[in-house]
Amino acid sequence: MKSFINKDFMLTCKTARELFHGSAEGMPIIDYHCHLSPKMIAENYQFKDLTEVWLGGDHYKWRCERANGVSEDYITGNKPSFEKFMKWAETVPYTMRNPLYHWTHLELARVFGVYDLLNPGTARKIYDECTAMLQTEGFRAQALMKKFDVRTVCTTDDPIDSLEYHKQIMEHPFGVKVIPAWRPDKAMAVDNPEEFSKYVEKLGAAAGIDIRSYRDMLDALRKRHEFFASMGCKLSDHGIETFYASDYTDTEIENIFAKAMKGEMPTAEETDKFRSAALYDFAVMDAESGWVQQFHIGAIRNNNSRMMKVLGPDTGYDSIHDLHCAAAGNKLFDRLDGEGKLAKTILYNLDPRDTEVLTTMCYNFQDGSCIGKMQYGAAWWFLDQEDGIRKQLNALSEVGLLSRFVGMLTDSRSFISYPRHEYFRRILCSVIGEDVESGRLPESEMPFLHQMVKDICYNNADRYFGF
Numbered sequence: 001m002k003s004f005i006n007k008d009f010m011l012t013c014k015t016a017r018e019l020f021h022g023s024a025e026g027m028p029i030i031d032y033h034c035h036l037s038p039k040m041i042a043e044n045y046q047f048k049d050l051t052e053v054w055l056g057g058d059h060y061k062w063r064c065e066r067a068n069g070v071s072e073d074y075i076t077g078n079k080p081s082f083e084k085f086m087k088w089a090e091t092v093p094y095t096m097r098n099p100l101y102h103w104t105h106l107e108l109a110r111v112f113g114v115y116d117l118l119n120p121g122t123a124r125k126i127y128d129e130c131t132a133m134l135q136t137e138g139f140r141a142q143a144l145m146k147k148f149d150v151r152t153v154c155t156t157d158d159p160i161d162s163l164e165y166h167k168q169i170m171e172h173p174f175g176v177k178v179i180p181a182w183r184p185d186k187a188m189a190v191d192n193p194e195e196f197s198k199y200v201e202k203l204g205a206a207a208g209i210d211i212r213s214y215r216d217m218l219d220a221l222r223k224r225h226e227f228f229a230s231m232g233c234k235l236s237d238h239g240i241e242t243f244y245a246s247d248y249t250d251t252e253i254e255n256i257f258a259k260a261m262k263g264e265m266p267t268a269e270e271t272d273k274f275r276s277a278a279l280y281d282f283a284v285m286d287a288e289s290g291w292v293q294q295f296h297i298g299a300i301r302n303n304n305s306r307m308m309k310v311l312g313p314d315t316g317y318d319s320i321h322d323l324h325c326a327a328a329g330n331k332l333f334d335r336l337d338g339e340g341k342l343a344k345t346i347l348y349n350l351d352p353r354d355t356e357v358l359t360t361m362c363y364n365f366q367d368g369s370c371i372g373k374m375q376y377g378a379a380w381w382f383l384d385q386e387d388g389i390r391k392q393l394n395a396l397s398e399v400g401l402l403s404r405f406v407g408m409l410t411d412s413r414s415f416i417s418y419p420r421h422e423y424f425r426r427i428l429c430s431v432i433g434e435d436v437e438s439g440r441l442p443e444s445e446m447p448f449l450h451q452m453v454k455d456i457c458y459n460n461a462d463r464y465f466g467f
Contacts, residue, residue, distance in 0.1 A: 004117060005109040010102075010386075010426040015443075016433030023450045024425040027457040028149040029418060032465060033181065033237060033294060033409040035156050038165035040415070041178055045141040047415075050130040051081040054107070055088055057413040059316035064100060065091050066316070076311055082127055089123035099385035099423075106419040111144070141415050142174045148418035151458075152177040152467045154235055159184050159224040160199075160206040163231050170232070177467060182228050182236040182291075187221060188278035190260040191271045197261050214257040218281055225285050234465055236286050237294040242323040244275040245331035253277045276332075283336055287343040292465060296380060297325055297358075298350030320350050320382060326357050330364060333374075337365050344370065344464065346406070348377040352388070355395045363400055372404040372464065378424070380411060389427045403452045406461040425457055 011017045037045075047053035055061055055075075062075050065087060073079050074087040095101040108114040112130045116122045133139050138147075145153065157163065157180040169178045186199045204211040207220035246269075256266050256274045266274065286293045300321040302308045307317055329347075336342040342365060347358040362374035378384070379392040396402050408424040410417045432449055435441040441449065461467075 003109075003115040005105050005115055009106075010423070010430065011433070012430040013433045013437050015436045015446075016426075016430040018446075019429040019433055019450060019453050020426055023453045024429055024457050025422075027425075027454055028151045029421050030151055030407075030458060030461040030465070030467065031153045031410050031418070031421075032235065032406070032461060033154060033156070033411055035411070035413040036153060036415065037413070038155050038157070038163075038169070038178065038180070040141050041145070041153075042165035042168040042172075043141075044143075044174075047134045047139070047141075048131075049081050049085075049134065050127050051085045051088075053134060053416060054414070055084060059314065059318075060100060061088060061091075062316040064095055064098065068094055076315065082124075085127050086120065086123050089118050089126075090120050092118045102386075102423060103417075103420060106423060107416050110419045110422065111139075111147070111416045142176070144415045145176045145418075146174070148421075150176050150418065151462075152179065152465075154179045154181040156181050156183050156237060157228075158186065159221055159228070160202050162206075163228070166231050177232075179235075179467070180228055180231055180233045181294075182225065182233055182286075183239070184221060184236070184278075184282055185239055187217065188275050188282075190256060190266050190274045193260040193263045193265055197263065200261065214253050214277075217257070221282075222285060225289065229289050229291075233291070234467070235292045235294060236282065237296065238279070238282070239296045239299065240275075240279070241300065241321050242297055242325045243295070243329035243332050244272055244279050245328040245335070246272045246276040248273040248277050279332065280335065283332070283343065284341050287336070287341040290343070292344040292346065294346045294348070294377065296348045296350070297329075298323070298354060299381070320352075322351055322353075325349075325354055326361065329358070329361050333361070333365050337367070342367075342373075344373050344375075346375040346377040348380040350381055350383065352383060352391065355391060356399065359395045359399050370464075372401065372406070372460070375404075375406055375464075376400060377406075378408050384411070384420070386427055389424060390431060393428065393431050403455065404460060405456050406464045407456050407458070421457075425453075428456060429453060 008017055011020055065075050068091040070087045070091060074084050092104055104118055108118065112133055114126055114129060116126060118126060137143060153176060155178065159182060163180055166178060166180050189196050200211050200217060203220050207223040209216060209220040211217050211220055252273055256270045259266055283293055298321050299318050301318045302313050303319060304317040307315065333342060347362060349355060349358050359376040362376050365374050367373060376396050379388040393402060396405055408421050410420050436443055
């Protein structure tokens with residue numbers, strides 16, 4: 001019987017198969033946004049079992065398990081490893097039509113060479129076989145990255161991070177470039193004065209600056225920004241609810257900073273002004289350094305306060321926000337563009353209604369200085385599934401240049417999530433192949449379309465980021 005994961009999985013027509021097997025399949029990977037642990041990479045971590053490498057930190061799976069009635073003891077609790085895995089195996093059949101069903105079986109096939117469907121009847125065999133493989137050198141952290149021909153990975157790092165593990169990787173290269181990416185979100189979080197003041201103190205210590213004002217904080221951030229650049233950093237990333245572009249004065253920002261540092265809660269208007277100032281100043285730093293700035297907008301995070309107290313952030317209790325973004329986003333980028341301080345920029349949305357909003361926003365500020373200066377980024381988080389990817393590709397095609405798109409990323413904490421690139425590539429080839437076979441694109445242009453697929457899979461990102 002033909003296995004579920006086969007060579008033509010998700011390829012919907014003959015031309016799609018030709019494009020994938022002829023061009024996409026063999027392209028390397030640039031994973032320019034992920035949440036891998038630099039420590040685990042530097043130490044070439046060896047995973048103790050399949051549960052650790054596959055379920056640890058994966059809030060996509062955790063959400064589905066909770067919906068399937070699995071007790072938290074078997075998700076983030078202290079139950080034995082195989083018992084946790086069995087609960088996932090029991091859940092997998094119920095994930096049909098969720099992308100996790102595809103990702104699960106792609107990862108088993110591509111990482112471990114296992115083509116059995118995961119369910120309670122196969123769980124023990126799969127767990128034992130894969131756990132045994134994980135005890136070998138070929139399945140340690142660095143080997144897993146090399147297995148998928150990953151050329152460059154960009155982690156996500158706070159300005160106060162020492163980057164000691166990036167330094168260790170630089171001193172002991174293993175064939176994959178691992179670059180830090182700057183994530184300064186905590187430096188604009190005045191809406192939580194207690195945590196903000198603690199963070200500012202840590203930032204000052206990291207930069208060697210006594211921070212007494214907003215200007216001092218910017219000086220500290222610039223110093224850390226320069227340090228990140230010296231460690232090879234070329235990207236920033238901002239995880240924000242929406243764009244911020246309120247009018248403000250320097251005096252107002254200094255007063256709001258002082259208020260938050262004293263533990264007083266700024267008003268909603270003050271918070272918006274402070275975020276507007278910080279986001280602008282962050283963008284200026286990036287432009288001056290020649291970095292690429294990324295904006296992930298539209299998540300409302302840590303919504304379950306009861307579980308936030310138990311588990312902390314990033315544990316599967318986030319969802320799509322519904323804030324407007326068009327006016328502030330255009331205002332922010334217009335100011336930067338008018339001042340000659342607009343860096344290369346990638347925009348990502350979580351609310352699907354913002355897909356065309358952000359795509360058209362990008363094309364307001366193309367200035368001919370480079371190809372695709374502002375990019376509409378890959379389908380993100382809850383949109384990273386077949387329908388969301390197709391909509392992202394179609395929106396970009398209809399109001400922009402799909403051929404100049406910088407392609408996919410994992411946005412993952414997992415060392416075995418690289419098959420998501422393959423998943424994207426199969427969908428990409430199907431979208432283009434279907435257009436050829438329906439007469440929407442000329443079959444005579446197949447050489448160009450093959451090159452277009454290669455560019456989207458790898459070449460565009462390689463040129464855009466200058467890795």
